[in-house]
């Protein structure tokens with residue numbers, strides 16, 4: 001259910017101020033220390049950010065997709081690592097449970113996820129299974145009331161902080177129909193989390209390997225029926241892709257604002273950069289593309305809120321928005337000139353940060369395949 005407009009406007013206003021006044025001044029520190037300060041995480045908990053998408057009945061804010069996209073967009077106006085703190089709880093880490101969990105599973109876990117007391121991660125990718133998620137080799141073998149889970153998951157966001165993993169593992173034969181999903185508490189025997197990887201950007205958001213060695217997972221922790229895990233993961237990703245597209249729009253809008261401010265102030269040949277038509281062309285292209293991506297996100301979120309399938313629309317929004325923000329970041333570096341390449345100005349950091357959006361939650365190539373498949377299925 002949507003919040004009443006006044007409450008929602010107040011939430012957006014609070015988020016906007018939090019981003020501008022609390023987060024933006026900390027961007028460099030977070031990049032250097034590769035850690036979001038604990039007091040910021042505590043403030044995010046107090047604001048209810050971990051529960052944006054969790055139903056109100058389970059302690060969350062129960063935002064609609066359109067409302068969640070607006071919040072994600074506001075968080076795009078700062079280092080994307082800040083959003084990652086609560087990103088898995090709002091998206092890929094919780095939505096399998098929200099969509100396919102039993103009443104008991106929801107009652108046990110969702111209140112902690114909504115408050116941020118429980119951090120969740122989504123474990124699909126493996127060393128041998130990336131874009132081809134249906135080829136996962138992690139195995140869950142039924143043994144009475146438990147499954148024994150073994151395997152390695154790769155590049156798992158927030159794994160070092162997670163107390164609950166949603167794990168896709170094989171319970172049947174090859175292919176998508178042999179995959180099941182499980183809720184796996186991090187304190188079960190045989191669970192091991194690797195060290196955070198060193199990355200190109202988005203410092204402050206951690207990814208790690210997660211290993212399972214004969215981990216005894218209660219059968220009651222299976223999400224849905226055996227063989228439904230891949231389908232659940234794909235539905236979770238439809239939603240996640242839309243959220244990421246909204247973040248891309250936010251980052252693009254931030255980069256355009258920074259570029260315009262710089263171009264108005266910096267003078268060459270006796271004029272402000274903003275007076276040069278070749279600079280204006282870059283601003284115009286960036287602005288047009290950001291507006292187009294925003295429109296795609298709003299439309300896809302509206303369809304989702306109407307209960308319509310959005311596999312095509314979410315893939316198209318993620319594909320266009322993530323490629324768009326790469327081009328906008330490139331223009332921003334160009335408009336800043338040498339300063340765009342120098343760390344102190346922060347533009348090169350965002351340029352590196354946005355590169356990830358074309359890769360995770362399905363690469364651009366995978367989005368193209370999904371868009372083409374769905375378009376052909378719909379007969380154009």
Ligand SMILES: Cc1cc2nc3c(=O)[nH]c(=O)nc-3n(C[C@H](O)[C@H](O)[C@H](O)COP(=O)(O)OP(=O)(O)OC[C@H]3O[C@@H](n4cnc5c(N)ncnc54)[C@H](O)[C@@H]3O)c2cc1C
Nearest residue numbers: 122123124125130131155156157207359360361362363365
């Ligand atoms: C920072 C970060 C955070 C992540 N967080 C998570 C997480 O929380 N949970 C999780 O499960 N995973 C996570 N991932 C994994 C991410 O989703 C995968 O990296 C991504 O899906 C791509 O898989 P891959 O890296 O194995 O690349 P590959 O699948 O090996 O692809 C390599 C290249 O080949 C292309 N390619 C592959 N198949 C095709 C095809 N059929 N047609 C055309 N081109 C193709 C790809 O587009 C890409 O360009 C994360 C990754 C990163 C880097």
